[in-house]
Amino acid sequence: MAHLHDPGHLPAGHAAAVVAVKDLSRAKTRLTSLSPALRGRLAALMAVTVVRALTEALDRVVVVTTAPGIGPLLHDHGLPTEIIADPRAGLNAAFAEGAARLRADGADLVVACMADLPALTTDSVRRTLASCADRGRWFVPDAAGTGTTLLAARGLELDPRFGPGSAQHHAVSGATELDAPDGLRVDVDAPADLAAAAAVGLLPPVAALVDEGRIGRWDTGIVVGPEADGWAVLTSGGSRVRAEADALGADVVRLAAGQRVHLVRSPEGPIRHLWI
Structure with missing residues (x-):
C-alpha cells in the first residue's frame, strides 16, 4: 500500500479527472426514506463538492453525465466544468469515455472519481495523488473496503472496474491501493454513510441539507x-x-x-x- 505524503505538490505533469454523474431521477435509490426530489438534490450537491475539490487540486475536470441540470448547477457554484455526454453503457464506460478524452488532450495523470463524496477536500486529493509520481495505476477503497472511490493511472490505460467488489477487481488488475484520508473514502449510499460523512466533516453545499448527521x-x-x-x-x-x-x-x-x-x-x- 502506498502511504500518504505530507501535504505538498502533485507529481509533475498535466493531471486531470473525470467524474461520472448518473441521471438524478435515479440517484441514491437506497436512501429510501428520502423523496426522489431530495435524493436527486443530495446527489447533485455531492457532485458539486467533488468537482470543486478536484478542480482546485488538478489541472482539468470533465463530467460525464446525462443529467441536464448538472452543468448549469456547477456553473452557478463557480465551476464552469466541461460536460461530456454519457455513452449510456454503465459507469465504467462513462469513466472510460472521459479518460480517453483527457488522454487524447495530453493528460499525464488521469483520475476517475466517484461523485458521492460529501466530505472530500482539495487537500485530501492533493495528498493522496502525491503518491502517483511514477508510471502505474492506483485506487482508493471505500470505507467498507469493498468498493472504490477513486482510480488513477499514469502512463497506462485507466481500465476502470467499478461495481460490486470493485476494490478487489482493481487490485487483481494490478492497481496499487492508496492510503487516503476519510474524506476520500466515505461515499454515501445508505443513511449510515451520511452519518459517517458528517462525522468526518461535510462541506458546503451538502452541509446545508444535514442536521445532526441526518438529512x-x-x-x-x-x-x-x-x-x-x-x-x-x-x-x-x-x-x-x-x-x-x-x-x-x-x-x-x-x-x-x-x-x-x-x-x-x-x-x-x-x-x-x-x-x-
Whole structure:
C-alpha cells in the first residue's frame, strides 16, 4: 500500500479527472426514506463538492453525465466544468469515455472519481495523488473496503472496474491501493454513510441539507414574498416559515411570490436549504 505524503505538490505533469454523474431521477435509490426530489438534490450537491475539490487540486475536470441540470448547477457554484455526454453503457464506460478524452488532450495523470463524496477536500486529493509520481495505476477503497472511490493511472490505460467488489477487481488488475484520508473514502449510499460523512466533516453545499448527521425534513412550499434579508414561504402543511438569504441554493437566481419551491428544514425549525 502506498502511504500518504505530507501535504505538498502533485507529481509533475498535466493531471486531470473525470467524474461520472448518473441521471438524478435515479440517484441514491437506497436512501429510501428520502423523496426522489431530495435524493436527486443530495446527489447533485455531492457532485458539486467533488468537482470543486478536484478542480482546485488538478489541472482539468470533465463530467460525464446525462443529467441536464448538472452543468448549469456547477456553473452557478463557480465551476464552469466541461460536460461530456454519457455513452449510456454503465459507469465504467462513462469513466472510460472521459479518460480517453483527457488522454487524447495530453493528460499525464488521469483520475476517475466517484461523485458521492460529501466530505472530500482539495487537500485530501492533493495528498493522496502525491503518491502517483511514477508510471502505474492506483485506487482508493471505500470505507467498507469493498468498493472504490477513486482510480488513477499514469502512463497506462485507466481500465476502470467499478461495481460490486470493485476494490478487489482493481487490485487483481494490478492497481496499487492508496492510503487516503476519510474524506476520500466515505461515499454515501445508505443513511449510515451520511452519518459517517458528517462525522468526518461535510462541506458546503451538502452541509446545508444535514442536521445532526441526518438529512433535514423535506417539504414543498409556495413563496409568499420577500422579508428583511430573506423570504417568507408557506409550506405544504400550511405553516409560514422563513428562509434566510443564505439558505437559498446558489442556483436560485430569483424568487417571486407564488413560486413553488423545495425546501429542507430542521424539525419545526428554520429552512436550511431552498431550491426550485
